[in-house]
Amino acid sequence: MDALVLEGISKNFGALAALTNVNMRVQVGEVVGLIGPNGAGKTTLFNIVTGFTKPDRGRVKLFGEDVTGLQPHQIAARGVARTFQIVKPFFGMTVYETVLVGAYLREKDEDNARQRAEVAMKLTGVYHLRNRYARELNTPQLKLVELARSLATQPKLLMLDEIVAGLTPAEVDAMTALVKRIRDEMGVTVLLVEHVMRFVMNISDRVVVLNYGEVIAEGSPSEVSSNLKVIEAYLGGKSGS
Amino acid sequence: MKTYSALGAAIALAAVPFLVGLNEYYLFLVTLILLYTTIVVAWQLIGGYGGQLDLGAGAYHGLGAVVTGFLMVNYGVSGWVGLLVSGAAAAGVAFLIGYPSFRLGLKEVWYALSSLALVLILQKIFLLWTDVAGPLERYIPYAEFDPVFMRAGTKIFYYYITAALLASTFLIVSRIRRSKTGLYLISIRENEEAAEMLGVDVRRYKLQALMIYSFIAAVTGGIYASMVGFYHPTLFDSWISIQTATLAIVGGLGHLLGPPIVSIILLTVQEYLRITLGAVIIGLHQVIFGIILVVIIMFKPDGLGPLIDSLARRFPASVRR
Ligand SMILES: Nc1ncnc2c1ncn2[C@@H]1O[C@H](COP(=O)(O)OP(=O)(O)OP(=O)(O)O)[C@@H](O)[C@H]1O
Ligand SMILES: [Mg+2]
Numbered sequence: 328m329d330a331l332v333l334e335g336i337s338k339n340f341g342a343l344a345a346l347t348n349v350n351m352r353v354q355v356g357e358v359v360g361l362i363g364p365n366g367a368g369k370t371t372l373f374n375i376v377t378g379f380t381k382p383d384r385g386r387v388k389l390f391g392e393d394v395t396g397l398q399p400h401q402i403a404a405r406g407v408a409r410t411f412q413i414v415k416p417f418f419g420m421t422v423y424e425t426v427l428v429g430a431y432l433r434e435k436d437e438d439n440a441r442q443r444a445e446v447a448m449k450l451t452g453v454y455h456l457r458n459r460y461a462r463e464l465n466t467p468q469l470k471l472v473e474l475a476r477s478l479a480t481q482p483k484l485l486m487l488d489e490i491v492a493g494l495t496p497a498e499v500d501a502m503t504a505l506v507k508r509i510r511d512e513m514g515v516t517v518l519l520v521e522h523v524m525r526f527v528m529n530i531s532d533r534v535v536v537l538n539y540g541e542v543i544a545e546g547s548p549s550e551v552s553s554n555l556k557v558i559e560a561y562l563g564g565k566s567g568s
Numbered sequence: 569m570k571t572y573s574a575l576g577a578a579i580a581l582a583a584v585p586f587l588v589g590l591n592e593y594y595l596f597l598v599t600l601i602l603l604y605t606t607i608v609v610a611w612q613l614i615g616g617y618g619g620q621l622d623l624g625a626g627a628y629h630g631l632g633a634v635v636t637g638f639l640m641v642n643y644g645v646s647g648w649v650g651l652l653v654s655g656a657a658a659a660g661v662a663f664l665i666g667y668p669s670f671r672l673g674l675k676e677v678w679y680a681l682s683s684l685a686l687v688l689i690l691q692k693i694f695l696l697w698t699d700v701a702g703p704l705e706r707y708i709p710y711a712e713f714d715p716v717f718m719r720a721g722t723k724i725f726y727y728y729i730t731a732a733l734l735a736s737t738f739l740i741v742s743r744i745r746r747s748k749t750g751l752y753l754i755s756i757r758e759n760e761e762a763a764e765m766l767g768v769d770v771r772r773y774k775l776q777a778l779m780i781y782s783f784i785a786a787v788t789g790g791i792y793a794s795m796v797g798f799y800h801p802t803l804f805d806s807w808i809s810i811q812t813a814t815l816a817i818v819g820g821l822g823h824l825l826g827p828p829i830v831s832i833i834l835l836t837v838q839e840y841l842r843i844t845l846g847a848v849i850i851g852l853h854q855v856i857f858g859i860i861l862v863v864i865i866m867f868k869p870d871g872l873g874p875l876i877d878s879l880a881r882r883f884p885a886s887v888r889r
Contacts, residue, residue: 377765379761398764398769399761399764399765400764400765400767400768400769400770403764403765403766403767404767408765408766409765411761411762411765415759415761415762416758416759416762417754417755417758417759417762417763418758419754419757419758419822420754420755420758424751424754425755427751428751428752428755428763428766428768429766429767431748431751431752431767432766432767435748437748440748473762476766477765477766480766480767
C-alpha cells in the first residue's frame with residue numbers, strides 16, 4: 328500500500344522550473360529520505376503535498392485518495408503532519424498549549440486531548456518545558472516542540488523538513504533514535520528532507536535525489552551515495568559529457 | 569476565589585446607578601460606557617484571539633440600531649425581538665464580508681481597511697434607503713415603562729440591560745477562550761500556516777469569531793437606539809470602530825480582564841474630559857485622550873493587560889493569607 332504517490336508533478340515560479348515531472352512513491356511503513364542541493368525543490372515538493380502550493384501539473388495521492396488541490400487542514404485531517412524548515416512556533420503560547428492544538432485534531436474531548444498532548448511531549452522530551460512560552464525557547468527546543476505538536480495529531484505520514492539542521496552531533500543521534508521509535512512503535516511512515524548525510528543515510532530505507540527540480544536518482548542509501556550523478560550534483564557540477 | 573471576584577463585580581455593577589445618585593444624565597453616560605465596553609470585550613474574539621485587526625464595529629453597532637429601531641418604529645416589534653433579529657442580520661453581513669475576505673487571504677492592514685470601509689458603505693446605503701432610514705432621525709414611540717416593548721422613560725432600565733449584556737458577553741468570551749475554539753483562534757493569530765497544518769480550518773474559525781462578535785456589537789446598537797429613542801445613519805460611526813480596537817489593544821490583546829477594565833476607566837476619563845473640556849475648546853478632550861493613549865502604549869507596548877493580570881493574581885493570594 329502506498330502512503331504517498333506523486334504523478335508527474337511540475338511547478339514553475341515564473342521562469343524558474345522548481346519541479347519538473349516528478350514521480351515518486353512512499354510505501355506505508357517506510358522511511359524515505361529526500362535529498363538534493365540547495366534550491367533543488369525539496370521544500371516546494373513538501374508544500375505541494377501539504378496543500379500550501381498548487382502544482383501546475385500532476386496529481387498527489389494519499390493512501391489511495393487523490394488529494395490534489397485540497398487545503399492544508401484537509402491534508403492534515405487525512406493523516407499528514409509536517410514540520411517546517413524554518414520553524415513556525417506559536418510564540419505567544421506555552422509548549423503545552425501548542426501541542427494541545429495538534430491533539431485536538433483527533434481528540435474532541437478535552438481530557439483525551441490533554442492526555443494525547445502529554446504523551447507526545449514526553450516522547451519528544453519537551454514535557455519539562457510544558458509551561459514555558461515558545462518565545463523563551465532556543466531553536467533545537469523549538470524543533471522538538473514542532474515535532475511534538477505534529478505527533479499529537481496522530482499522523483500516518485510524517486514529513487520532516489530539515490529537522491536536524493543546526494543540531495549538534497549528539498542531538499542528531501538522539502533525533503535518529505527518536506524517528507526510529509516513531510516509525511517502529513507508532514507505525515508512522517516518514518518522508519524526510521535533509522542535508523545532514525549522517526542522519527539520512529543512517530535512517531532511510533530508501534533515498535530519492537532531486538536536482539534542479541528533477542529526480543536524478545533513487546535507491547538504498549548505499550546505492551545512492553555511490554551514484555555518480557549524485558556526487559556530481561553535490562559537487563555543484565552540471566553533468567558534462 | 570473566582571466566585572468572590574464575580575460576585576464583587578456583579579455587586580459593583582448593580583450598585584453603580586445608586587453611586588451616581590440615580591441621575592438620568594449620569595446613568596446615560598455609564599450605560600454608554602458599558603455598551604462600548606461590551607463591544608471591546610466581544611472584539612477580543614476576532615482581534616485579540618483571532619488576530620484580525622477588525623474595524624467593522626461601527627458597522628455592526630449601526631446595523632443593530634437601525635434594524636432594531638426600524639422594527640420598533642414601523643412594525644411595533646418588541647425591542648427584544650429587534651435585538652435578536654439585528655444580531656442575526658449583523659452576523660449575516662459579517663458572513664458575506666468575512667467569507668470572501670478570509671478566502672482571499674485578506675490580512676493585516678488590508679483587512680483593517682476593508683472592514684472600515686463597511687462602516688462607510690452601510691452608512692451611505694442607509695442614508696439613501698429612505699424607506700428604512702434616510703437623512704432624518706426616526707423616532708421610536710415613547711413609553712413611560714413598557715418592558716415587553718423594551719422601552720422606558722428612565723435610563724436605569726437600559727443600564728441594567730446593558731450591565732447584563734456586558735456580564736454575559738464576558739462570560740461567553742472567557743468560556744470560548746478556555747475552549748478548543750479559543751485555542752484554535754490563538755494559534756491562528758500566532759501562525760496561520762502552522763495552525764492550518766495542525767488541522768485548524770483557519771477560515772472557518774475566523775468567520776465564527778467574526779460572526780459572534782458582530783452579533784454582540786449589533787445588540788449594543790439596538791439597546792442604544794432604544795435608549796436614545798431614535799435612530800439615524802450617523803450611528804454607523806467609524807469612531808466606534810477605532811475606539812474599540814484602540815481600547816482592546818491598550819487593554820492588552822488577548823487578555824481577559826485588561827480590556828474591560830481599561831475600557832471602563834478610559835471611557836470614563838474620556839467622558840469626563842468631554843464634559844469639562846469639550847466646551848472650552850472643541851475637540852480638546854479628544855486630543856488629551858489621544859495623548860493618554862500614546863503615553864500608555866509608549867510605556868507599555870503590550871497594553872495594560874499583563875499588568876492587570878498579575879495584579880489580579882497577586883491580590884486574591886494576599887487576601888487569602
Ligand atoms: N514562492 C516562491 N516563489 C518563487 N520562487 C520560489 C518560491 N519557493 C521556492 N522558490 C524557488 O524554487 C526553487 C526551489 O526552492 P525550494 O525551497 O523548494 O528548494 P529546497 O530544495 O528546499 O532548498 P534548500 O535545501 O535550500 O531548502 C528555488 O530556486 C527557490 O528560490
Ligand atoms: Mg528547503
